[in-house]
Amino acid sequence: MAQRDGFTSTFGVLVATLGSAVGLGNIWKFPYLTGTNGGAGFLLVYLLATLLVGLPVMIAEIMLGRTARANAVSTFEILSPKQPFWKAIGYMGLVAAVLILAFYTEVAGWVFAYVVKSLTGTLGHTDPSSAKATFGTLVSSPAQALSWQWLVLVITGGIIMLGVSKGIEAVAKKLMPLLFLLLIALCVRSLTLPGAAEGLRFLFAPDFSKIGTGVLLTALGLAFFKLSIGMGTMLTYGSYFRPEQNIPTTAARVMVADLSVSLLAGMAIFPAVFAFGFEPAAGPSLVFMTIPAVFDSMPGGRIFMTLFFILTAIASLGAMLSILEVPVAMMTERWSYSRKKATLITLAVVALLGAPASLSQSLTQDWKLFGLNAFDLFDYLSSNVLLPLGGILICLFVGWSYGIAKLSAGLSNDGQLKNRPLVRTLFVLLRYVSPLLIAIVMLKALGIF
Numbered sequence: 269m270a271q272r273d274g275f276t277s278t279f280g281v282l283v284a285t286l287g288s289a290v291g292l293g294n295i296w297k298f299p300y301l302t303g304t305n306g307g308a309g310f311l312l313v314y315l316l317a318t319l320l321v322g323l324p325v326m327i328a329e330i331m332l333g334r335t336a337r338a339n340a341v342s343t344f345e346i347l348s349p350k351q352p353f354w355k356a357i358g359y360m361g362l363v364a365a366v367l368i369l370a371f372y373t374e375v376a377g378w379v380f381a382y383v384v385k386s387l388t389g390t391l392g393h394t395d396p397s398s399a400k401a402t403f404g405t406l407v408s409s410p411a412q413a414l415s416w417q418w419l420v421l422v423i424t425g426g427i428i429m430l431g432v433s434k435g436i437e438a439v440a441k442k443l444m445p446l447l448f449l450l451l452i453a454l455c456v457r458s459l460t461l462p463g464a465a466e467g468l469r470f471l472f473a474p475d476f477s478k479i480g481t482g483v484l485l486t487a488l489g490l491a492f493f494k495l496s497i498g499m500g501t502m503l504t505y506g507s508y509f510r511p512e513q514n515i516p517t518t519a520a521r522v523m524v525a526d527l528s529v530s531l532l533a534g535m536a537i538f539p540a541v542f543a544f545g546f547e548p549a550a551g552p553s554l555v556f557m558t559i560p561a562v563f564d565s566m567p568g569g570r571i572f573m574t575l576f577f578i579l580t581a582i583a584s585l586g587a588m589l590s591i592l593e594v595p596v597a598m599m600t601e602r603w604s605y606s607r608k609k610a611t612l613i614t615l616a617v618v619a620l621l622g623a624p625a626s627l628s629q630s631l632t633q634d635w636k637l638f639g640l641n642a643f644d645l646f647d648y649l650s651s652n653v654l655l656p657l658g659g660i661l662i663c664l665f666v667g668w669s670y671g672i673a674k675l676s677a678g679l680s681n682d683g684q685l686k687n688r689p690l691v692r693t694l695f696v697l698l699r700y701v702s703p704l705l706i707a708i709v710m711l712k713a714l715g716i717f
Contacts, residue, residue: 333506
């Protein structure tokens with residue numbers, strides 16, 4: 269049997285895992301939520317939620333993947349052969365990965381389209397209403413929506429076909445440092461604008477009066493979903509980790525780097541937004557409508573607008589690589605498909621499933637289930653059901669089936685690392701605290717309470 273591919277260096281492990289965690293949410297969602305939910309106060313709540321939920325589940329997933337050296341389904345068959353029902357976690361991760369790709373590739377397609385538009389100067393709008401019209405034309409055109417989604421799939425699939433070390437790791441080594449350099453360049457430009465201080469106050473000034481139950485749940489949900497857990501990606505990436513890799517340290521570094529990307533993005537965006545008198549807005553309206561108007565208002569704005577959309581494209585690509593690897597790894601290992609065949613099958617499935625999501629603002633806008641179009645339905649099912657349920661089951665598996673002895677062996681590299689206090693703390697969190705908090709977020713998102 270051919271040797272299983274994997275990450276080849278400590279730096280490769282770090283940047284590939286970081287590439288999975290960093291996504292479009294870092295560029296617009298995290299900064300916006302921080303600014304509108306108490307600034308520095310929200311940051312403290314988010315960090316606490318990450319330590320109690322996000323980081324423990326991430327460490328557990330990576331450890332399980334490295335121990336089994338297998339895909340997300342086979343991992344549980346190997347680690348719990350007498351309890352086959354646990355492999356349902358892997359299958360849920362597979363379904364979640366496909367659903368996420370079906371709508372996420374469309375959003376990534378918009379980003380790639382805006383890279384081209386900014387390069388060619390077709391985003392020269394000094395007011396948000398004009399930028400809104402440009403965005404509306406893009407999403408409502410069936411040909412444009414599908415073409416950009418398919419382009420994103422081809423790019424992502426081409427990298428996946430190269431393998432783990434020559435594809436995912438090699439690309440991450442180049443793109444993640446570039447992402448940080450671009451962010452720093454944008455921050456420097458944004459912070460030198462007159463009136464930029466107001467944007468920093470929006471982002472960092474603590475307002476503890478805003479910290480209520482809703483904000484606590486928002487921070488908890490963000491901590492869980494931002495680190496790419498519950499969808500099989502960390503299980504799969506963990507299986508490529510080197511034997512000597514210190515998993516808790518690596519996971520902590522990824523968490524800190526991921527938070528740094530989010531904060532740098534906020535420092536690049538909001539000082540410019542406030543300097544030119546625009547109102548901060550959430551979601552696509554910030555990235556695709558407000559940002560072009562903001563950059564067009566500043567000297568040299570076209571250059572910085574292009575840099576912004578390039579770094580946003582990089583962030584989306586890293587996340588898509590990790591998600592696409594979940595079904596590809598499963599097919600290559602369980603069905604003995606070649607990596608090329610597994611990738612092409614996955615791309616075809618995502619393209620077919622993603623077409624209704626891409627066309628949800630045009631041809632399929634009247635196709636609704638439970639009042640949701642395809643785009644919103646895929647987002648809702650993955651974010652509010654499959655991911656949190658997968659996270660809860662990971663916690664229950666480690667805390668009540670796998671046990672602290674095996675957890676300790678997996679995280680200490682079979683006794684080479686002396687981290688027993690950390691393992692005991694992690695075990696308590698996974699057994700009691702993390703699943704309860706995830707369940708609260710899930711039930712709240714589903715409107716059950």
